[in-house]
Amino acid sequence: MIDFNTLIDWLGLFNDWIAIVLMMVGFYTVIAQHNLTKKVVGLNIFQVAVFVFYISMGKIEDGSAPILKDGVEIYSNPLPHVLILTAIVVGVATTALALALVVRIHHSYGTIEEDEIQVIEHGEEDIA
Amino acid sequence: MSPAEFTSDPWLILLVVVPLLAAPVCVMLRSAGGAWSVATAVSWAVLAIAIKLLITVLDHGQVVYRIGGWDAPWGIEYRLDPVGVFVVLIVAAIGALVLPYAKRSVEKEIRRDRIYLFYAMLLLCLSGLLGITVTGDAFNLFVFLEISSLSSYVLISLGQDRRALTAAFRYLIMGTIGATFYIIGIGLLYQMTGTLNIADLKSIMPAVVDTRTVHAALAFLTVGISLKLALFPLHLWLPNAYTFAPSAVTAFLAATATKVSAYVLLRILFTLFGDVDLFAAFPLQEILIAMALAAMFLASLSAIWQENIKRMMAYSSIAQIGYIVLGIALATETGLTGGIVHMFNHALMKGAAFMSIGAIVFATGAVTLQQLEGIGKRMPFTMAAFVVAGLGLVGIPLTPGFISKWQLVTAALELDMWPLAALILLSSLLAVIYVWRVFEVAYLREPVIGIHKPQDVPLSMLIPTWGLALAALYFGSNASFTLDLAHTAARHLMGGL
Numbered sequence: 001m002i003d004f005n006t007l008i009d010w011l012g013l014f015n016d017w018i019a020i021v022l023m024m025v026g027f028y029t030v031i032a033q034h035n036l037t038k039k040v041v042g043l044n045i046f047q048v049a050v051f052v053f054y055i056s057m058g059k060i061e062d063g064s065a066p067i068l069k070d071g072v073e074i075y076s077n078p079l080p081h082v083l084i085l086t087a088i089v090v091g092v093a094t095t096a097l098a099l100a101l102v103v104r105i106h107h108s109y110g111t112i113e114e115d116e117i118q119v120i121e122h123g124e125e126d127i128a
Numbered sequence: 129m130s131p132a133e134f135t136s137d138p139w140l141i142l143l144v145v146v147p148l149l150a151a152p153v154c155v156m157l158r159s160a161g162g163a164w165s166v167a168t169a170v171s172w173a174v175l176a177i178a179i180k181l182l183i184t185v186l187d188h189g190q191v192v193y194r195i196g197g198w199d200a201p202w203g204i205e206y207r208l209d210p211v212g213v214f215v216v217l218i219v220a221a222i223g224a225l226v227l228p229y230a231k232r233s234v235e236k237e238i239r240r241d242r243i244y245l246f247y248a249m250l251l252l253c254l255s256g257l258l259g260i261t262v263t264g265d266a267f268n269l270f271v272f273l274e275i276s277s278l279s280s281y282v283l284i285s286l287g288q289d290r291r292a293l294t295a296a297f298r299y300l301i302m303g304t305i306g307a308t309f310y311i312i313g314i315g316l317l318y319q320m321t322g323t324l325n326i327a328d329l330k331s332i333m334p335a336v337v338d339t340r341t342v343h344a345a346l347a348f349l350t351v352g353i354s355l356k357l358a359l360f361p362l363h364l365w366l367p368n369a370y371t372f373a374p375s376a377v378t379a380f381l382a383a384t385a386t387k388v389s390a391y392v393l394l395r396i397l398f399t400l401f402g403d404v405d406l407f408a409a410f411p412l413q414e415i416l417i418a419m420a421l422a423a424m425f426l427a428s429l430s431a432i433w434q435e436n437i438k439r440m441m442a443y444s445s446i447a448q449i450g451y452i453v454l455g456i457a458l459a460t461e462t463g464l465t466g467g468i469v470h471m472f473n474h475a476l477m478k479g480a481a482f483m484s485i486g487a488i489v490f491a492t493g494a495v496t497l498q499q500l501e502g503i504g505k506r507m508p509f510t511m512a513a514f515v516v517a518g519l520g521l522v523g524i525p526l527t528p529g530f531i532s533k534w535q536l537v538t539a540a541l542e543l544d545m546w547p548l549a550a551l552i553l554l555s556s557l558l559a560v561i562y563v564w565r566v567f568e569v570a571y572l573r574e575p576v577i578g579i580h581k582p583q584d585v586p587l588s589m590l591i592p593t594w595g596l597a598l599a600a601l602y603f604g605s606n607a608s609f610t611l612d613l614a615h616t617a618a619r620h621l622m623g624g625l
Contacts, residue, residue, distance in 0.1 A: 027305075030301060030305065036297065039301060043301060043304055043305070046305070046308060047304070047308055050308055050311055050312055050315070053312070053315060054311075054315050057315060057318070057319055079324075080315070080318070083267050083324075086267075086271060087270075087311060090270075090271065090274045090278075090307075093274075093278055094274070094278065094300065094304050097278055097281060097282065097300065098297065098300050098301075098304075101281070101285060101293055101296055101297045101300065102297070104285070104293050105290075105293045105294060105297060108290040108293060109290065109294075117294055121291055121294065124291075
């Protein structure tokens with residue numbers, strides 16, 4: 001039988017588990033999917049996992065937002081949240097750029113399936 | 129820290145801010161010529177600031193700038209030490225040479241209505257690379273890493289061939305994974321130490337280094353940066369990215385981007401974990417040496433089989449990164465000196481090589497060895513610059529490659545690693561083969577008939593190319609300046625300063 005305390009310890013890391021599972025799901029999608037758009041989706045999930053990881057890092061149980069207020073003594077750490085705001089912006093920029101590239105790739109190759117692109121590229125090996 | 133050890137200098141922030149602000153100016157100008165003028169002026173201003181900072185750092189040891197006047201652990205501080213200033217100098221000098229070169233080259237390779245955007249991106253990339261080098265804050269470093277990466281994806285995708293798009297996309301996927309690994313690592317470190325300031329992290333590290341969290345952080349940081357660095361098994365994005373990017377971009381990125389990543393690796397291993405005996409606690413040294421050797425041999429072997437000269441030089445870059453990482457992995461003063469000086473020397477040689485290839489592409493459109501037959505007779509000046517760079521890659525005496533390889537061999541011998549010293553020499557023989565293939569085609573064969581008559585290469589492209597080639601020859605025959613600086617940097621990293 002599982003020790004109750006061990007179970008609590010494991011459940012207490014619930015956010016971290018979610019982050020790790022999301023991370024692996026995203027990473028696997030990036031590697032395994034042949035569709036370029038789905039790769040971008042995987043990349044997004046992968047990044048969101050890191051956001052979750054950071055946000056839960058700063059949160060303290062019963063902690064309030066870091067605003068001075070009577071009766072509040074425990075504050076969450078705002079720094080990881082601020083950092084991740086920056087990382088989200090970076091993520092948006094990366095996604096936008098990736099999708100723009102996907103559009104351009106579709107224009108010039110007529111497909112966004114990686115294996116089909118590879119076949120086309122092999123056909124024109126080093127003429128240019 | 130005593131006040132004599134560092135000095136505050138507002139020029140430090142200008143290094144980053146000037147190109148950052150000039151980028152939107154380029155966009156607003158909306159003219160190719162205007163954007164080019166702004167970018168060139170800025171790149172030379174940056175070089176001037178870099179030289180000024182070099183003098184200050186040599187006088188005072190370190191330069192610090194506090195953003196917004198906030199003190200270090202809370203505010204973000206910019207810090208430049210002998211290691212950083214060396215890399216800043218490389219990036220600034222290459223930037224100042226690439227921009228004059230880019231004018232004609234870009235006019236030919238990029239659609240006219242996109243040229244001003246190209247210069248904006250190049251400035252952003254320059255700003256990001258310099259930011260990585262000067263920042264003393266681990267998260268700030270991530271932001272600059274992404275600024276430089278995002279702009280380099282765009283720069284690569286502007287190549288003429290449609291394969292530039294897929295190359296940029298692959299680089300984007302791998303680069304983003306690398307950068308995300310880096311923030312995971314920083315997050316884990318933040319959990320353990322509660323600080324993001326690199327100097328602060330360094331002082332807290334010994335207390336927490338034996339935890340699994342920090343071990344995981346080290347793994348994430350090393351793998352993440354190795355992706356950016358194109359360390360051997362993680363190099364897959366590099367060959368196509370260098371092959372299909374516009375010539376000026378290839379020259380710029382090959383000479384700077386991977387060097388800056390190598391600098392971040394140095395920072396992680398020797399500053400973040402500087403107070404910890406990292407190489408005794410982890411089998412990191414063995415792993416890095418194995419990767420470096422694999423890069424030196426397998427990438428050189430791949431280079432031998434390439435028909436496209438740009439891709440050949442790209443594989444050669446991966447091999448040369450192997451030498452840099454080998455120096456880092458040896459983790460002795462001599463080894464680090466070798467690694468750091470090779471960052472500089474490789475920037476000179478690869479810059480010259482890719483610039484001369486760019487000039488050949490400009491004049492003839494030829495990139496495959498078959499098309500290059502007899503090019504040495506048709507374009508003697510351009511090809512001679514390539515010869516200098518090629519000899520440097522081999523490591524012939526009087527070229528900079530010799531200096532760094534000599535340092536690395538000395539370092540290996542100091543550690544009684546005879547086989548390693550032999551392998552360094554042996555891998556140079558592989559470089560002889562691929563460089564010789566180009567020489568043989570370019571000089572010993574008759575020019576092919578049918579290829580359109582080469583245009584004249586403009587002086588604005590020849591002068592920067594020869595500038596780098598002559599600098600390579602100078603620093604190859606008189607290495608005291610670079611070696612001294614690299615040695616100071618290595619001593620600084622090893623904690624002797």
